[in-house]
Amino acid sequence: MKTLAGVDLLKTPAVIKTLAFLFISITFFYFGKRWSESDGYQQLIFFSPSASSDATGQRRPPSVALSPNLGMSFNLSSLINPGSDEYGQPPSAPTLDSSPPAVPVTAPPPPPPPPPPPPSQITRFGIIDENGTMSENFEVGNFDPNFVDDWKNNGSEIQADGGKEGGDGSRITIKRYQLCPETMREYIPCVDNVEAIKKLNSTEKGEKFERHCPEKDKGLNCLIAAPKGYRQPIPWPRSRDEVWFNNVPHTRLAEDKGGQNWIYKDKDKFKFPGGGTQFIHGADQYLTQISQMVSDITFGRHIRVVLDIGCGVASFGAYLLSQNVITMSIAPKDVHENQIQFALERGVPAMVAAFATRRLLYPSQAFDLIHCSRCRINWTRDDGILLLEVNRMLRAGGYFAWAAQPVYKHELVLEEQWEEMLNLTTRLCWELVKKEGYIAIWRKPMNNTCYLSRGADANPPLCEPNDDPDIVWYTDLKACITRLPKNGYGANVTDWPARLYNPPDRLQTIQMDAVISRNELFRAESKYWNEIISGYIRAWHWKKIKLRNVLDMKASFGSFAAALIEHQMDCWVLNVVPVSGPNTLPVIYDRGLLGVMHDWYFYYLPMISFFFLVSCPTFLLSAIPTAKVLLSSMIELHNMHQV
Known part of the structure; x- marks a missing residue:
């Protein structure tokens, strides 16, 4: 049994592998030794200790192979300089020498190459x-x-x-600039200029609510700090319904308008139920009613850009955003404190503005729909000059929605106001499309046919042909009807979102250097900003930082804002067109975007500390040539920027 166990042990895999390895090693050793003793191996070396055989088969003693150049002398200098020897003579032919070979002398190494010259310094600035x-x-x-x-x-x-x-x-x-006093937390230089307001001859038409910018040497020279207890804003879309109380610490508006379902305070937050003075049941129901009254009012398609006058806390515009409609909400800074601060904290486009004696800073035919709900404006005063300003900004074929007591109440005074409104809108050639409940909707004509069919003494008259309706910077209101372009520009914009990408017709009317290449410039700018924004999103992760309120300081055609929309950034952009450059505001609005005219030599009007991102391409070099104005403008940018 023990013998069988030993045999089984020899059959184990480990023993078999070991025996195979030894067998292979011995085999290679044997063949290697035989190969080293063969003549084939001798041919691979110059010297071998073993004796070789001659032709007769006799073995010869060991030998050393000699070089064929043995006994020849060489001129080393000629090898270094092959053209001549050290005396300038051509090199001589090598001669045989029977003397023993001389020990070769090693030539000294050549000198190192000179160091490279230092790089030339840049001298051009x-x-x-x-x-x-x-x-x-x-x-x-x-x-x-x-x-x-x-x-x-x-x-x-x-x-x-x-x-x-x-x-x-x-x-x-x-x-070094100091912090402003706490009482200036909501200071707006062009609105709160008490010294300039005191010099006004009259304020009965609302002049005190207009912009009165301080002189260049009397501007704001301190930095406005965030309110005490300020917190990071609630991100959109939650901010539509609630904001932190400490960020906008106003209680009077909540106390005055709490019963109208505008706003109420809940612990450390303000909450917005979505109601308004004329739509206490909510903005959603109100918007549905408007779209059902007029079938052509298709929010997010034919209706893209809206102006909300007397916006309150901007719930009308806030709820339109969910329907791909962007609304400019405006209101004066009045006894209800700064309502615009609530709108901007919610993430809704808004500006401080008032209908008074000057044109608003928007171009002609800017808005597809203009809305006024209890906006407390007497539209028929001074021969309807304020409604004529609405007519200037309203796009041809656009709609004006008025929700007010004269529409539905039957009191004598209110009925007289309704008749005056009907008379004025008829003379403006507006068509009363629908009156339902407390809402009346008019439609502006598509061309000048109705205007020209009136008598020569019609009132209000047509504006002069040379009147430019797009000049808005410190331009007084005019009691005349703005003419519509004969070529239909502004009236024939495509539906959203196609209008964002197509060069609008009014691009050809902009006063700029380019003449025949405007469409190419439009497309090139759009492509440029698409690539830039794509890089920002990849490198800086813009979609993670939740931008909401964005200011483009030199917007050109609005391609920066268009690129943000194309990359599905959930934000809105206020496009600023400086007065020093081409007025591209008509192009911006025809694309379905928001914009405003501004002069960066002065202070910015509408908002303080509510922008998350400020974009200023080539702004510092082309728009602000002096250091003092630059410092003043940068202070204002700090005060507008979101903390």
């Missing part, structure tokens, strides 16, 4: 102008090397010479 080219047309004053350290360390007053060489230019003073 310049700035990138508004055309994207390098410009040397600028001035640099004397530079103090201690400027930055002094500023950082103690923030004391620093003086620097500017201007031309020799220090003969203007001398400016720079200080």
Whole structure:
């Protein structure tokens, strides 16, 4: 039995593998030894200790193979410089020498190559102008090397010479800006300019609610801090229904309008049920009623851009956003405190603005629908000059919705107001499309046919042919009917969202340098911003930071805002067109976007500390040429920016 067990042990896989390995090793060792003793191996080496056989079969003693160049002398200098020897003679032919070979002398190594020359210093300086080219047309004053350290360390007053060489230019003073007093938390320079308002001859037409910007040397020179207890805003869409109380600490509006389902306070939040003075049952039901009254009012398609006058807390515009309608909500800064702050904190487009004596900062034919619900405006005063301003901004074929007591109440005074409104709208060639409950809706004509069919003494008259309805910067209201373009521009915009991507007809009427390449410029700008925004989203993860209120300081055709929409960024953009450049506001509104005219030499009118993102492409170089204006504008940007 033991013998059988030993045999079984030899049959185990480990033993078999070991025996196979030993057998293979011995085999290779045997063949290797035989190969090393063969003649074939001798041919692979120059020297071998073993004796070889000659032709007769006799073995010869070991030998050393000699080089065929043995006994030849060479001129090493000629090898280094093959053209000539050290005396300038051509190299001589090698000669045989029977003497023993000399020990070769190693030539000294060649000298190292010289170090490379230092790179040339850049001597050209310049700035990138508004055309994207390098410009040397600028001035640099004397530079103090201690400027930055002094500023950082103690923030004391620093003086620097500017201007031309020799220090003969203007001398400016720079200080570290302090925080504004707590009482200025809602200060708007162009609205709260008490000194300018006191100088007004009259305020009966609402002049005190218009913009009265301070002089350039009397502007705001402090930074507005966030309210005490300020918190990160609630993100959209939750912010439509609730905001933090400490971010907009106003209680009077909630107390006055609580019974109208506008707003109420719940612990540390304000909540918005969605109601209004004329739609206490909610904005959704109110919007449904309007769209059912007029079948052509298709929100999100034919109706894209809306103006809400006297917006309150902007619930009308807030609920339209869910239907792909963007609404500019406007209201004055009046006894109800700053209602616009509630709108912006909710993430709804809004501005401080008032119908008084000047044109609003929007172009002609801007809005597809204009809405007024108990907006407390006397539309028939001064021959209807305020309603004529509405007519200027209303797109051809657009709608005006009026929800007010004269529409549905039968009191004598209110009935007289309704008759005056009917008379005025008839003279404006507006068609009363529908009157239902407390809402009346009119439609503006598509062309000038009705206007021209009136008598020569018709009132209000047509504006002069040379009157530009798109000039809005500090332009007084005019008691005349704005003419519609004969070519139909502005009236024939496509439905949303196609209008966002197609070059509008009014692009051809903009006063700009380009003549025949405008459509190409439009498409190129759109492509450029699409690529830029795509990079921002990938690199900076913009979709994760939840941008909502965005300001484009130099909007051009509005392609920055269009790119955000195309990349499905859940935000809205206020496109600013500086007065110093081409007025592209008609193009922006024809694309279905919001915009406003502004002069960056002055302070911004409508909002404070409610923007999450401020975009300023080429702004600092082309729109603000002086340092003092730059500092003033940057302070205002800080005060508008969301904390």
